[in-house]
Amino acid sequence: MTDTTEAAEGTDTLTRLEQEGEIAADYLEGLLDIADLDGDIDMDVEGERALVSIISDAHTRDLQKLVGHDGEVLEALQELTRLAVHRETGDRSRLMLDIAGHRARKREELTELGTKAVEEAKSAGEPVKLRPMTPFERKVVHDAVAAEGLRSESEGEEPNRCVVVLP
Structure with missing residues (x-):
């Protein structure tokens, strides 16, 4: 191209x-x-x-x-x-x-949640499973986890689908 x-x-x-x-x-x-x-x-x-x-x-x-x-x-x-x-x-x-500004505030909270889950996964050496979230919320957390250098995946079925942060 x-x-x-x-x-x-x-x-x-x-x-x-x-x-x-x-x-x-x-x-x-x-x-x-x-x-x-x-x-x-x-x-x-x-x-x-x-x-x-x-x-x-x-x-x-x-x-x-x-x-x-x-x-x-x-x-x-x-x-x-x-x-x-x-x-x-x-x-x-x-x-x-x-x-x-609801989504903007929510994005900040979720980024912080993702960062804390990364710290917990690193220190415990075990996966950290978060509460069920909407697709928007999961996307923000996945992005925050990736920015911290770890992997995450979603598991479960809607509306109980949640993010798992992998060590």
């Missing part, structure tokens, strides 16, 4: 992800209007994924309703938003939704 072809594919991917973000933003703005909630929509592209965030300085407590207990409502809204994008584009979306 030539550099020109790779650059064109990169531009096509970026354009597609930006389009996903625009469609998601329109969908979420409509949802905020229906729910009579204030929030600003922020869009970005990270790697192979469109990132859309709903943020608000004044009404963060109101936005917590859209996060729900341990992010359950957020997960459902992300799936609905992905479906809205799929309906418009015909393509499956890997879009990531964050509301009121």
Whole structure:
């Protein structure tokens, strides 16, 4: 593949992800209007994924309703938003939704959890099995473990699938 072809594919991917973000933003703005909630929509592209965030300085407590207990409502809204994008584009979306910084905070906590599990696995010389997690949570922990130089794997069936850190 030539550099020109790779650059064109990169531009096509970026354009597609930006389009996903625009469609998601329109969908979420409509949802905020229906729910009579204030929030600003922020869009970005990270790697192979469109990132859309709903943020608000004044009404963060109101936005917590859209996060729900341990992010359950957020997960459902992300799936609905992905479906809205799929309906418009015909393509499956890997879009990531964050509301009121919930995922960003969760990512920090999970990275710390992964780092502690690595330390425990190294000191004990035995695998460390963590609590059941969502796919998003497991991905963050796997990335943290890899960054620390160890391997991890997922085991079990949803919704009880968990990460095991290997020494």
